[in-house]
Amino acid sequence: MKLLTHNMLTSKFMKGVVKGYPLGIVASEVKEVAVDYNPDFVCRMIPKLEWGSLCSAADSIGKLGDLPKELPENIESNQDFLKKVHHLLMEVEVISGNLICPETGRKFPINNGIPNMLLNEDEV
């Protein structure tokens, strides 16, 4: 699971959960992979992101580095920044661990890099 994917996941579908976002990450295995850098893609993805959630996700797996907590202006021309965001979104993969619902504490396991957001029968 890339951090870009994590940015899109919520537990709002659970009964009684209001926002279910962002999901906490407790990673037991994190991998870095090389992915071709596409600045245009990064620029177009940034407006679709919840920036604060990306920062806290990166922080929780020790990859925050010097990423600014606030989204800077004029990002299109800021290659240095875009490369960092590319790395975080596309190259950092959580292979195993848990995603955690911020409201109920329900753990959703990640195995083989795939988050399991399915509920058990007694939960639906």
Add this chain to the structure above:
Amino acid sequence: MIPTPKLSHLTSEDYNDVYEPAEDTFLLMDALEADIELIKKLRPSLCLEVGSGSGAVITFLANVLGNSALYLCTDVNMRAAFTSLKTGLANSVDVQPVLTDLVSCLESRLQEKVDILLFNPPYVVTPSDEVGGRGIEASWAGGTNGREVTDRLLPLIGKLLSRTGLFYLVIIKENIQDEIEEEMRRQGLHMAVVLSRRSGPEQLRVLRFSRASDPVPVH
């Protein structure tokens, strides 16, 4: 012609648990190929396949569009999600599978963000009590009119699609196309039939839905 993805990493053992690409799968790929100029023109950055099974279709799309988009896919079948991941890797594209019912865990974050949405659903008419499993039977069991799973996704489409987003849906004749069109019209979505094909007893179709009545098709 766009080549179909490499699937030689999959074995007959995989196909005991995961839907093996069949006529419906290939018809959906053919529909995407027929629409490819249109799709490229819309410059999609977020693509989502619901019920990706082997991952053949989302991988096909990722092969064509390259690294200019995020390719998310969902399934309820654990082995299918893993197979989708492997199919992406075997074809050197990044596919991001998530185990979830339809789009449950993505729905609230993807409002008006999905550029290309794909669903080749379990569409076979079966007794209702066969619907809702998480094994191979979830590949085909569609319950009444073969629509029980599809009908849970349709009401969400209007909210998920981006302004120029496109939704591709595979159906068979028994699914009652007119009723689907009506439900989508209520959400302000226009329908077009991209391809039809007969395969044994199945009369397959790929439908495309968009906000604009004419999403500037070029084929």
